[in-house]
Each structure stands twice: as C-alpha cells, then as structure tokens.
Amino acid sequence: MTDPYAQSLEWLKDAKTILEKARRYREAFPDLQSLAHEQASAYLLMQTGMALDPDQVWWHHFRKGDNRRARSFTGWTHHHAPISSLTFTELWIRRLDVELQDEDADTIFRLNGFYRDGPGAQAFDAQNEVKLDPVKVRKHLWELDFANVVRERTDRFWSNEGKDLPVLLKVSFISAIESSLMAGHVTTEDRQRLWAWMGLEAGKRLSLAGLSGPGGTGDYSVRHYPMHGGGHLLTFALRNGRFLLYTPTADVVLQAFDDVAALRIWVSRQLHGEEGQSWYDSLHKPYAEVDEATRKAGLQRLRERSGTGPAPHWPFGLGAEVARPLFEQMSEWVRHDVEAGHRILVSNSDLHKQYWRHELGIAITVLSVFALGWQPLGMVLFMLGSVRLGLDIDALVNAPNKVQRNEAFTSAVCDLLVIAFSVYSVLTESTPEQWDTYMEVDQASSDLVSRAVRQRHKALLNQAELPGFEGHMAPTDEFGTPHVARQGERFYSFRHEGDVHNNLIEQYSGHMAKVNDVFSIGRQRLAAVPEDELRAFLDNLFDSMEQLPRSGAKVLWRGGRGPRVTIGARWRAGAIRRGDVLVSTDITSFTESPYIPRRFMLPKEAVDLPLAQVAEHFDDNTVLYELLVDGQASGVPVASLSLNWQEAEVLFTPGRYFRIESAGEVSGTHYRFLRIRLREVLKPTDKPIYAMRTGLPFDRHAYLQLVQHDAVVERFFPAAAWT
Known part of the structure; x- marks a missing residue:
C-alpha cells in the first residue's frame, strides 16, 4: 500500500480495533468498587426502604468516653471526630474490624453507628443517623462471602475476555522497545532482532494480523525471574552472549548488554547505588509500599547475593525458561497476579486466622483497594508500567468511579498504540475525499493522531539545545514564571527531569489565551491584567518561541468561520486570488x-x-x-507543552507570510468549505499584503494603533520594511 491517505486510515483502523479490545477488556473486568456499591445499595434499600448511596453512608467508630445518652436509634450521641470511618461501600469490602467481631451488642451500639455525614461533622446524632442495626449488618457481612463473589466474576471474565490479552501485551512490549531505542538503552540491531523474534519486520507498519501471531520464536532464549512478593523480571539471551534485561515496571524497561558480565555489573550498580531502594521497589510493584523494614530487608538480601567488586553475582536465582510463546505466558502471569490479589482479599473462612488483619491491611494500604476500585493490577503494570509517557498511574488507580477508571486505562493504552504504530509520519497533503472522514466525529481516531503528534513534538523538543535545571523548582521572574539563565540569557524553555517545560506556553494554552485579543480586538477582556505584566508576557513568550525548534511537519491545517474569519467572502468576490500573500497578524495556531x-x-x-x-x-x-x-515551516511544536495537547498545535508568531497556492470549494453531503492552500514565504517587496483572517489589505499604522505595544509591532513588522 503506497497511498499515504490509505495508510493513515489503515493504521487508524487497526489501532482503533486494538483500542476497542482494550476498552472491552477493562470494562468487562470485575470492578471491586462497583460490585460492592451494587450489593451495598441493594442491602441499604432492603433494610431502610430508602435508595441511599452507600458512598454517602458512613460507618463511624468512636473513642470510649465520647458518647452521651440520647433519643436516637443507637441510644447515643457523639460530639468528637470518630477514631475511624468507612463508607458503607468500603465496609462491604472490609467487613468490620477485628476488635468488633466479638464485641457485645451494647458495646457496638455505644461506640459505633451509621450516619449520612462523614468524619468532619460537628455531631453524630438523630439528625444525621441512618437507622441500621450494626449487629445485623455484622451478621450479614459474615454470611456474605464477598471475595468469592469477586472470584466467580473474575473467572467468568477470563473465560470470556482473556483471549485478547496477548495482543495487548505485545503492543505494550513493542512500545517498550521503541521507547528504549529512543532513550538509547537498546540499539537498532536489538530492535530488529526483537521484532523478528515476534514475527514482525522492523520499520514496517504494524497490522492487527501481525500482532495476532504468537511470536516468541527464533534467536532468543528467554528466562523469567519472579520477584518475591510480586513483580517480574526477564532476560533475553543470544547465542553470541548479548543479553537484554526486561523489567516491565521499572523506569528502564529494556536494557541491552554485550555479555552476562556487563549485565551483572549493571544490576549490582542499581542495587548498591543511592537509588537502590527505589529500583528494588520498582521491580516489586504493586507491592513496593509494603512496610519499610520489609522492603529494606529485601534489598539487603539482593545486595548480599550480588556482592561487590569487579565480578558481582546474579542475585535473582536460576529463574525458569519460558518455553511457550511469551505473550501467552505473560497473560498467565497477569492472571496469577490477579488471583494473588484475591487471596489477599480474603474469604470468610480466613477471617478468624491470626494474620487476618495483617493480610487485609496489605490489601488496603498496598493495593489501595478502596481508591483502586480493584484495578486488575497485573494487567495495569504489565501493560502500562513499562512506558513513561506522562501517564499518571495515581490518576489511573485513584479515579473515583468505574467510568473514569476505564477511561484512564484506555487513555494510557492509546499512548502505547501511538508508539507501537509510529503513525505520525504518514499524514500528508489531503485530498477532497479525505474530508468525508475527517469531518465526521471520530473521537478515538482524533485522540490517537493527537497523541502521536504530542509524542513527535516531545521528541523534537528533547533534541533541542536547551538548558537544563537540576532541583525541585526553577527560579522565577518578577511575575512568577519559571526560567533558567544561561550566559546571562533567560530561557523560559528548559529541561527538567527528562522533559522540556515552558510555563508561558502552558499559560497561553490556558488562562492567558485571551492575550491574543491584543492583536485582533483590543484589550477589552484584559482589563484585569496589568500593562507591564501583559507586555512582559508577550515579550517573553515570543523570546521563548524563538528558542524552540521548528515543527518539521509536512502539512498543517487551520479551520475558521465567520464572523471573525471573512477571507472566504473576499475570495469569492475576487478581491484576493492565487499568488497573493497573507500575513499572520496574531499568534496563529495550525494543527x-x-x-x-x-x-x-x-x-x-x-x-x-x-x-x-x-x-x-x-x-x-x-x-x-x-x-x-x-518540514520548512517557521512554526514551533507545542503539543507536549500545551494544556490543550489534543489540538496538536504548531504556533506561528505574528508577521509570518503565506502565499496562496490555490483555493477551491470542498464539499460533501453535509459540509462545505473553502480550502486555501498556502506556502510560507518571505515578505514580498512588490505586492500588497493581506491579513490572514479577513483578507483585507494589511495596514501597519492601524495595526500599531490597535496593538499599543510598539516594540512587538516593530519586532514583527519593522517600520523600515513598510515604508
């Protein structure tokens, strides 16, 4: 297939199919929070006759002495904050604390109760109580084996949806390869071998058919080293002695070594270095937050096994050879991880054992059960822990409801697909029939393309010669804007912790977007911004844009409509024509x-x-x-700097000139527009210039009166060039 348009649609078709698999997979997974909410809601309705939200009904446990006799359902009122509190949904998962299991009814009523208000209420009495008998609730929770309910739902899930997981894991692995190549952790030759090992050809566009193959045959001998307490580590060995270390949840996901000695030395340095505990913890997710003493002891064991000196040992044991196709095996590991989580979410038969509270404490504090909503952690970490694309795992696991958790997961998978498909090079000059596709609402495709652009922009910025800042917070100017100084020059674009930052562009994409009014309609909406701050913002923004690389795109687009954009009517009236030159008169955004x-x-x-x-x-x-x-435009790539990254923006300053190459009507069944094809040029000296938005002749004097910032006007429209 050679047609770029067909290619662009083909990758979108396959990527969307995989994305839909991921969406179905996540939506079908038994969500602990949702299951508990569903059952708890039904119980509250049955017991109270009211449709109460179990997330808004609280169980409070009060300290001794904080109780007074009162006319209420429990017979007591409380006026101090409770010792502990759980929503009824949380209670459904956790049951009652151990110390309450054997308490008599009088004690339970005196020191506990159900209320509509959370722990911050001023009082807990008849005004906000929920008339639920805690003794009956305790009895019901003991009779209910909620963990078994979750387990049954999960078994059903694996039977129905588990077949899609190998494809998703392969996408994740390919993304890890590409990210590691960009970071310099593996070579192009490593990449080619790994792709060939998966039955794919490096450099060729991925397809769903290729991803569905088993892979895992050929050059590599793969060994698996399960981590104590959870987590996975793998090695890929070649006959020539070269090794790859694959740690799905660590910051460095894939790392290549010339031989086993180099591998051992690198691992020893990780373990014995200042960040040794952090690296050890990253290998053991989701168990990285087990109590500190346990984690330190685990690290110390590995340090002792590794040893020091010029020839350290391999500390992870013999491991086991992966005999079956890797991605099928990884799917089994994910399932085992989930089942391990079920064992922590204990069934009722385990609740009387002495270690119950300790085990359940791990479930709550380590797996963050209540906030997590029973995320399938093995799946999350295998698929998403391997790629650092600005993905906020905390945002993923702490999303407050199932819909948002599903969307966070799907969003992260989009980033994996973007890297795996490397799609951003195929979008080229458009043809009329394309717009039948692009004029339709297609959020999934739009999101995938925008993510691809964001990744491309991020890579461009990371290659730029920009200063870096080491530390917690960069210095700020008199208006509170972070910057870095180099040889007396301020840089508002700078590197920090592996990424390029520009707070001015971030502000411009948010609350300061209206500064563009200065160049079009005046200052009416800017009355609250002091003049010195406004001028400094514009000057510094333009300085920082000059310090950024060019976008390198092949084609850019910009949509417009009346009443602000009137060039269409001017073209149809014959006032402007092919060969005329337009000028940007404001900060102009293309996509x-x-x-x-x-x-x-x-x-x-x-x-x-x-x-x-x-x-x-x-x-x-x-x-x-x-x-x-x-690739020759003067616009700068800002998608990875912008709050509105979905717009895939390239920004141009005022004073950029564009010659009209052609113009014509493009129409479909439900749309029509004037397409004006442009090419950026130098300012002509012998012909009129027209404003890009309006198509009216550009008048520098009128523009100067509107902008009221002589230095900016002179910067982009120097008087000497307009005399």
Missing part, C-alpha cells in the same frame, strides 16, 4: 491533525454533534487553511 479543523469551523455547541446535524453551520465564511510546509 498537525486533520481531525481538529472541524472544531474551529463550527460553533462550540455543535463541535461534538454528528455531521448530519451541523450542515447548516457551513457557509461562505467557512474556511480551511492547508499549509504545505514539507
């Missing part, structure tokens, strides 16, 4: 994603509606600018 212009061709309330419902909004002022740049 590398063809799915984004639609959002700027429609009013805000219509952008997410099906195309058939928004046809009336396309009119003579609906415009698509298509900038043919072939």
Whole structure:
C-alpha cells in the first residue's frame, strides 16, 4: 500500500480495533468498587426502604468516653471526630474490624453507628443517623462471602475476555522497545532482532494480523525471574552472549548488554547505588509500599547475593525458561497476579486466622483497594508500567468511579498504540475525499493522531539545545514564571527531569489565551491584567518561541468561520486570488491533525454533534487553511507543552507570510468549505499584503494603533520594511 491517505486510515483502523479490545477488556473486568456499591445499595434499600448511596453512608467508630445518652436509634450521641470511618461501600469490602467481631451488642451500639455525614461533622446524632442495626449488618457481612463473589466474576471474565490479552501485551512490549531505542538503552540491531523474534519486520507498519501471531520464536532464549512478593523480571539471551534485561515496571524497561558480565555489573550498580531502594521497589510493584523494614530487608538480601567488586553475582536465582510463546505466558502471569490479589482479599473462612488483619491491611494500604476500585493490577503494570509517557498511574488507580477508571486505562493504552504504530509520519497533503472522514466525529481516531503528534513534538523538543535545571523548582521572574539563565540569557524553555517545560506556553494554552485579543480586538477582556505584566508576557513568550525548534511537519491545517474569519467572502468576490500573500497578524495556531479543523469551523455547541446535524453551520465564511510546509515551516511544536495537547498545535508568531497556492470549494453531503492552500514565504517587496483572517489589505499604522505595544509591532513588522 503506497497511498499515504490509505495508510493513515489503515493504521487508524487497526489501532482503533486494538483500542476497542482494550476498552472491552477493562470494562468487562470485575470492578471491586462497583460490585460492592451494587450489593451495598441493594442491602441499604432492603433494610431502610430508602435508595441511599452507600458512598454517602458512613460507618463511624468512636473513642470510649465520647458518647452521651440520647433519643436516637443507637441510644447515643457523639460530639468528637470518630477514631475511624468507612463508607458503607468500603465496609462491604472490609467487613468490620477485628476488635468488633466479638464485641457485645451494647458495646457496638455505644461506640459505633451509621450516619449520612462523614468524619468532619460537628455531631453524630438523630439528625444525621441512618437507622441500621450494626449487629445485623455484622451478621450479614459474615454470611456474605464477598471475595468469592469477586472470584466467580473474575473467572467468568477470563473465560470470556482473556483471549485478547496477548495482543495487548505485545503492543505494550513493542512500545517498550521503541521507547528504549529512543532513550538509547537498546540499539537498532536489538530492535530488529526483537521484532523478528515476534514475527514482525522492523520499520514496517504494524497490522492487527501481525500482532495476532504468537511470536516468541527464533534467536532468543528467554528466562523469567519472579520477584518475591510480586513483580517480574526477564532476560533475553543470544547465542553470541548479548543479553537484554526486561523489567516491565521499572523506569528502564529494556536494557541491552554485550555479555552476562556487563549485565551483572549493571544490576549490582542499581542495587548498591543511592537509588537502590527505589529500583528494588520498582521491580516489586504493586507491592513496593509494603512496610519499610520489609522492603529494606529485601534489598539487603539482593545486595548480599550480588556482592561487590569487579565480578558481582546474579542475585535473582536460576529463574525458569519460558518455553511457550511469551505473550501467552505473560497473560498467565497477569492472571496469577490477579488471583494473588484475591487471596489477599480474603474469604470468610480466613477471617478468624491470626494474620487476618495483617493480610487485609496489605490489601488496603498496598493495593489501595478502596481508591483502586480493584484495578486488575497485573494487567495495569504489565501493560502500562513499562512506558513513561506522562501517564499518571495515581490518576489511573485513584479515579473515583468505574467510568473514569476505564477511561484512564484506555487513555494510557492509546499512548502505547501511538508508539507501537509510529503513525505520525504518514499524514500528508489531503485530498477532497479525505474530508468525508475527517469531518465526521471520530473521537478515538482524533485522540490517537493527537497523541502521536504530542509524542513527535516531545521528541523534537528533547533534541533541542536547551538548558537544563537540576532541583525541585526553577527560579522565577518578577511575575512568577519559571526560567533558567544561561550566559546571562533567560530561557523560559528548559529541561527538567527528562522533559522540556515552558510555563508561558502552558499559560497561553490556558488562562492567558485571551492575550491574543491584543492583536485582533483590543484589550477589552484584559482589563484585569496589568500593562507591564501583559507586555512582559508577550515579550517573553515570543523570546521563548524563538528558542524552540521548528515543527518539521509536512502539512498543517487551520479551520475558521465567520464572523471573525471573512477571507472566504473576499475570495469569492475576487478581491484576493492565487499568488497573493497573507500575513499572520496574531499568534496563529495550525494543527498537525486533520481531525481538529472541524472544531474551529463550527460553533462550540455543535463541535461534538454528528455531521448530519451541523450542515447548516457551513457557509461562505467557512474556511480551511492547508499549509504545505514539507518540514520548512517557521512554526514551533507545542503539543507536549500545551494544556490543550489534543489540538496538536504548531504556533506561528505574528508577521509570518503565506502565499496562496490555490483555493477551491470542498464539499460533501453535509459540509462545505473553502480550502486555501498556502506556502510560507518571505515578505514580498512588490505586492500588497493581506491579513490572514479577513483578507483585507494589511495596514501597519492601524495595526500599531490597535496593538499599543510598539516594540512587538516593530519586532514583527519593522517600520523600515513598510515604508
């Protein structure tokens, strides 16, 4: 397949299919929080006759002495904060604390109760109590084997959905290879061998068919070293002695070594270095937060096994050879990890054992059961712990409801797909029939392309010659904006902890976006911003943009609509034509994603509606600018710096000139717009210049009066060039 448009749609089709597999997989997984909420809701309705939300009903345990006789369901009132509190959903999972299991009814009523208010309430009495008998609740929870309910649902899940996991794990592994190559941890030759070992050809675009093959045959001998307490480590060995270390949950996921001695030395340095505990913990996720003494003892054991000196030992034992296809085996490990979690979420038959509280404490504090909502941790860590793409694992596991947890997981899988498919090089000059696709609402495809652009921009910025900052917080200027000084020059773009940061661009993509009004409609919306701060922001923003690399894109797009954009009517009236030159008069945003212009061709309330419902909004002022740049544009890549990364933006300063190469109507069943093809050029000296938005002749004097910032106008429209 050679047509770039067909290629772009083909990768999107396969990536979306895999994404849908991941979505179904996660949605089908038994969500502990949801199961508990469902059962607890039914119980509350049965006992109280009211449809109460179990997340808003609290069980409180009070200290002795904090109780007064009162006319209430329990017979007591309390006026101090409780010692401990659980929502009814949490209680459904955890049952009652050990010390309450043998307490008599009088004691339970005197020091405990159910209430509509959380632990911050001023009082706990008849006004906010829920009339539930705690003795009956305790009896019911003992009769209910909730862990067994979860286990049965999970077994059903593996039977129905488990077959998709090897494909998802292979995508994760490919993403780890590509990320490790970019970071310099493996070589191009390593990458080619690993792809061939999976039955794939490095450099060729992935397909669903290729990913569905078993892989895991050929050059490598693979050994698995299970970590004590959870976690996995693997080695890939070649006959020539070269080794790859695969640690799915560590910061360095894949690391290549010329021989086994180099591997042992590297591992020894990790264990004995200042960050040894952190590295050890990263190998043992999700158990990295077991009590500190246990973790330190585990690290010390490995240090002793490794030894010191020029020839350290391998500390992880003999391991076991992986005889079956790796990704099928990894699927089994994920299942075993989940089952291990079930054993921590103990069944009722275990509750009388002495270690019950310790084990359940691990479930709650380590696995963060209540916040986690019973995430399938093995799946999460195998698939997502291997790639650092700005993924916030805390955000994933702490999402407050199942929908948000599913979306966080799906979002992370999108990032894996972007790296695995390496898609961002295939989007090229558009043809009219493309817009039948790009004018439709397709959030999944749009999101995948935007993530690809964000990754490409991040890579471009990481290659730029920018200063770095070591420490917690960079210095700030008089307006509180972080920067780094180098040879007396301020850099508002700088490296910190492996990423490039620019707080000015971040602000511009958020609360300071309206500064662009200065160049178009004036300062009406900027009255609250002091003039000196406004001018400094613009000056520093433009300075920082000059310090960034160019975008290198092949084609960029920009959508527009009336009343602010009126160039369409000017073209149709013959006032401007092919060969005329337009100039950017403000901070001008283009996008590398063809799915984004639609959002700027429609009013805000219509952008997410099906195309058939928004046809009336396309009119003579609906415009698509298509900038043919072939990697030569002056715009800077900001997707990885912007709060609105989904827009896949490339920013141009004012004073950039674009020649009209062609223009013509593009239409479909439910849309129409004027497509104006542009190419960036130098300022011509012998012909008029037109404003990009309006198509009206550019008047520097009027522009100077509008902007009221002589230095900025002179910077982009020097008077000497306009005389």
